[in-house]
Amino acid sequence: MGCTANDVAAALRAAADTVTEHCAELTDLDRPIGDADHGENLKRGFEALVETLDEAVPETPGAVLKVAATTLISKVGGAAGPLYGTAFLRAATAVGQAAELDASTVAAALNAGLDGVVARGKAEVGDATMVDALKPAVEAARAAKDDGVAAVLSAAADAADEGATSTKQLVARKGRASYLGQRSVGHLDPGARSTALLLRAFAEAAR
Amino acid sequence: MGCTANDVAAALRAAADTVTEHCAELTDLDRPIGDADHGENLKRGFEALVETLDEAVPETPGAVLKVAATTLISKVGGAAGPLYGTAFLRAATAVGQAAELDASTVAAALNAGLDGVVARGKAEVGDATMVDALKPAVEAARAAKDDGVAAVLSAAADAADEGATSTKQLVARKGRASYLGQRSVGHLDPGARSTALLLRAFAEAAR
Amino acid sequence: MKKIINDPATVVADSLRGLAAAHADLVRVEYDPNIVVRADSPARGVSVISGGGSGHEPLHTGFVGPGMLHGAVPGPVFTSPTPDAVQAAISATTGEAGALLVVKNYTGDVLNFETAAELASAEGLDVRTVVIDDDVAVMDSTATAGRRGVGGTVLLEKIVGAAAERGDDLDAVESVARAVVERVRSIGVALTAPTVPHVGEPSFELGDDEVEFGIGIHGEPGRERLPIEPAQALAERMVSAIVDDFPLGEGEDVLLFTNSMGGSPLLEVYLAHGIAERLLADRGINVVRRLVGPYITSLEMQGISMTILRMDDRLTELWDAPVKTPALRWGM
Amino acid sequence: MKKIINDPATVVADSLRGLAAAHADLVRVEYDPNIVVRADSPARGVSVISGGGSGHEPLHTGFVGPGMLHGAVPGPVFTSPTPDAVQAAISATTGEAGALLVVKNYTGDVLNFETAAELASAEGLDVRTVVIDDDVAVMDSTATAGRRGVGGTVLLEKIVGAAAERGDDLDAVESVARAVVERVRSIGVALTAPTVPHVGEPSFELGDDEVEFGIGIHGEPGRERLPIEPAQALAERMVSAIVDDFPLGEGEDVLLFTNSMGGSPLLEVYLAHGIAERLLADRGINVVRRLVGPYITSLEMQGISMTILRMDDRLTELWDAPVKTPALRWGM
Numbered sequence A, B: 001m002g003c004t005a006n007d008v009a010a011a012l013r014a015a016a017d018t019v020t021e022h023c024a025e026l027t028d029l030d031r032p033i034g035d036a037d038h039g040e041n042l043k044r045g046f047e048a049l050v051e052t053l054d055e056a057v058p059e060t061p062g063a064v065l066k067v068a069a070t071t072l073i074s075k076v077g078g079a080a081g082p083l084y085g086t087a088f089l090r091a092a093t094a095v096g097q098a099a100e101l102d103a104s105t106v107a108a109a110l111n112a113g114l115d116g117v118v119a120r121g122k123a124e125v126g127d128a129t130m131v132d133a134l135k136p137a138v139e140a141a142r143a144a145k146d147d148g149v150a151a152v153l154s155a156a157a158d159a160a161d162e163g164a165t166s167t168k169q170l171v172a173r174k175g176r177a178s179y180l181g182q183r184s185v186g187h188l189d190p191g192a193r194s195t196a197l198l199l200r201a202f203a204e205a206a207r
Numbered sequence C, D: 001m002k003k004i005i006n007d008p009a010t011v012v013a014d015s016l017r018g019l020a021a022a023h024a025d026l027v028r029v030e031y032d033p034n035i036v037v038r039a040d041s042p043a044r045g046v047s048v049i050s051g052g053g054s055g056h057e058p059l060h061t062g063f064v065g066p067g068m069l070h071g072a073v074p075g076p077v078f079t080s081p082t083p084d085a086v087q088a089a090i091s092a093t094t095g096e097a098g099a100l101l102v103v104k105n106y107t108g109d110v111l112n113f114e115t116a117a118e119l120a121s122a123e124g125l126d127v128r129t130v131v132i133d134d135d136v137a138v139m140d141s142t143a144t145a146g147r148r149g150v151g152g153t154v155l156l157e158k159i160v161g162a163a164a165e166r167g168d169d170l171d172a173v174e175s176v177a178r179a180v181v182e183r184v185r186s187i188g189v190a191l192t193a194p195t196v197p198h199v200g201e202p203s204f205e206l207g208d209d210e211v212e213f214g215i216g217i218h219g220e221p222g223r224e225r226l227p228i229e230p231a232q233a234l235a236e237r238m239v240s241a242i243v244d245d246f247p248l249g250e251g252e253d254v255l256l257f258t259n260s261m262g263g264s265p266l267l268e269v270y271l272a273h274g275i276a277e278r279l280l281a282d283r284g285i286n287v288v289r290r291l292v293g294p295y296i297t298s299l300e301m302q303g304i305s306m307t308i309l310r311m312d313d314r315l316t317e318l319w320d321a322p323v324k325t326p327a328l329r330w331g332m
């Protein structure tokens, strides 16, 4: 029933595939309101992560998440690198040495990830960042934590999708898009979109 | 019957009008095979010449031609400036102190102008330069020298037109167009075209 | 996209190889992670390190050498380098006296450089960061990520480098840095968009007679899109944006830096500079030092930026101090 | 056309005003006719003067100053200055020791500068001309106006300026100049066309994946139009064109100058330079000096040129001599 280290690794590989598939889309989202690199940044990081996992999958889910964290911090760059990196680092700490992750640990890990992003980036819901996808995801995950890992992640992914979509109406207040002021309205935030994509990949992998 | 200083000045003004009118055309001819400035160069020179003539028209035809020479040398620049300047300088010398120019003096002046261009630029007929217009013009002028100034200039203009057109078939061997080698074939030489235009303006003015 | 490159993925390292070959007397380049450090071994004073996304050359790699930077950390094109690269530059250059990291205010740069500084501090080094945010185009900095670091960065690196070179300690170097950050303002304008190699298309669309006023150095949008206007009006708009923001008063001494964003001919850059000098003179502001040319660029983007630094004797002395780098050189 | 200018008709003088303001310590500008001369009054040795159409900045105006040019004569954009302007520069700088005019081999420049030299000689000054024709793109120079003067001009002006600065007489300066002309070769490539301000449209059309190989500095056509290829192949093509033309043999010492035509980012220019260094090393040719950057440009044209100068001790000493101009500066 729970997630092993290999399951987490598989979810990360699925995430890497998604990033590759949506690379152009993410970069295109980053074009009008940013610097047109979000897809490339994530692709560089997730490709490196897959290479590392190809060599050896660490023993525990926590160790896998830590490898993801350090790889993303050192490979992604930009704003997204330290933010996603910190999210995985906090998630790794949250799950500790457990050999398998149950639904409520997964929900707690997501929550820890969110806290990490907020600690570093200081964004709030409504600022049109990845937080707009991640915060509702964390809340939905917590609500579904009695229904199993797959349900937690699928609820998180659904909520993240909706949260990401909401950034379209928002005036960006953090990151590069904030330089646009009112002109940022009407654009989906690339980081919110990538958060939703990653969570969807995790959810699919957990089915 | 002969050309006075004022007639020469009027012919130069007519030439200036022609240059202004055909400025874009000359520059366009200079675009594919040169540096897209021939029209501008001549316009700068002839406008300055008209300004000078507006202040005062010198007493003799020779003196008017000399003013044209020094103005063109100092204002046109490029290859065309020294070449046309030298042509007018030699023409001025050829007509000397005469108060009026008769047909054979006009033909001789054209011949002296050609000699000046060749002395400086060392081009021969067939090199796809202004010489391809000027040389036949000089010959036609000489042949018509018993028929009056207007006939001399109109014969020269006709021959120059034909000569200019002939440059279309030629491989350029002098000036910037020569860098093109075979690729210069099919293009009318801008300097040959401007020579034909100037002679046509003189001919019209003399009618 | 037409570019003189082999592969978008290796463009930064490939270019660094050329820098290394061209300036072996001044810089040493290490790869993977990519860093550029001084070729000589300077007396171990404070080291000054900067970096950020590539594509702004000569910033920062062209400013490594005596009197300016000890190390530069070139990230991928328009993307901040990661903390491990910054750490490598710190390790290669920093001793007891510590290091100052000059960071342009972009979320990515700040997060990555601060992470590196934290990690270095954890190893017992005294590493501090100064964040430069001189772009007046960003009007309300409370509702945004704050003003961006742009042209002022060049002046900051020169002046801080001179302070370190003469032996100032880290407190003193840091205080000079903060003084410059407080006293410098910039504004940019773009006529065309840059094309990031791995993207392959221009970063934004601009009409045939539009300019983007208040552009950043990554093709981020500016304050507003305007119809192209004569240089006189454009320079007036730029000078006003800066002078009014300070605000600068009559009788003040300034350094005026007119910068090419990369693709604009020097003919135009000097032309704009000349107008700006006269506009400042008209306001009774004394231009006592100047810098003109492509020093902080945005790939092939056409456009210019103007930067004004309020000068005092201390800054003037540091500005005039000798410098010997690939891109900025005088007095030696 | 989008440019930062007021009026195409005044663009050169407007830009010179900016140059004058930015570098009052180095140059003095006179207008109508436009000339740029050294701000200091050098000991009256031989003066070195150059000029030509504008739009190639920093060439020539940015090279006026101690150790390089005494005077520069900027014509209209891409059009030779007229003899009266050249004469003005001669009068302003030339004494008993005479002057050498450095002329790029274009029909217009040659005719106008030679006319000026003749007029100056008639006034009793010893004024000579050296014509530089280093562009190997022009293959058969008997069927043409001859090879064009391009990148080699920068090296020639630096070296000849150094010879004049150390006090060589006109014979010696002229002989150094002729040695450089014999020993230097260049080739250029364009990715985009320049737009002349008073024309308002690009000087030529180039497809989205075409380059013009063997381009001149005025947008004159080159040897051939090629599909864009990786930098490695392009650099190989350029290096071969030069090396085979000399031909250059193993063990020879050279200066390698990789030049930006104006609009290409420094990132790409260094990248190409790095490849060329390795290609020369592969052939056993020693690169002993190098210059990289935008020094002889064609407005905003994207592209690069490469220039190779065969060095000997005499030329190396002159190259290394101090120079202090707006665009080239070392040793002082």
Ligand SMILES: Nc1ncnc2c1ncn2[C@@H]1O[C@H](COP(=O)(O)OP(=O)(O)O)[C@@H](O)[C@H]1O
Residues within 6 Å of the ligand: A030, A034, A035, A037, A038, A041, A042, A077, A078, A079, A080, A081, A083, A117, A120, A121, A122, A123, A128, A129, A130, A131, A174, A175, A176, A189, A190, A191, A192, C079, C080, C107, C108, C109
């Ligand atoms: N302060 C912040 N807090 C949370 N997320 C942020 C913050 N700043 C930026 N982001 C996220 O990062 C995304 C951009 O990432 P990316 O394009 O990779 O980095 P960069 O903006 O440095 O190029 C934005 O779409 C946004 O979701």
Ligand SMILES: Nc1ncnc2c1ncn2[C@@H]1O[C@H](COP(=O)(O)OP(=O)(O)O)[C@@H](O)[C@H]1O
Residues within 6 Å of the ligand: B030, B034, B035, B037, B038, B041, B042, B077, B078, B079, B080, B081, B083, B117, B120, B121, B122, B123, B128, B129, B130, B131, B174, B175, B176, B189, B190, B191, B192, D079, D080, D107, D108, D109
């Ligand atoms: N050596 C030469 N002899 C005669 N005419 C020449 C020579 N070189 C160039 N020309 C003429 O000059 C014309 C170009 O003039 P212009 O465009 O004003 O000068 P530039 O080529 O310097 O820009 C050519 O079309 C040609 O007719």
Ligand SMILES: [Mg+2]
Residues within 6 Å of the ligand: A030, A034, A035, A036, A037, A038, A078
């Ligand atoms: Mg981005």
Ligand SMILES: [Mg+2]
Residues within 6 Å of the ligand: B030, B034, B035, B036, B037, B038, B078
């Ligand atoms: Mg021309």
Ligand SMILES: [Mg+2]
Residues within 6 Å of the ligand: A035, A037, A078, A079, C078, C079, C080, C108
């Ligand atoms: Mg980025």
Ligand SMILES: [Mg+2]
Residues within 6 Å of the ligand: B035, B037, B078, B079, D078, D079, D080, D108
């Ligand atoms: Mg011309």
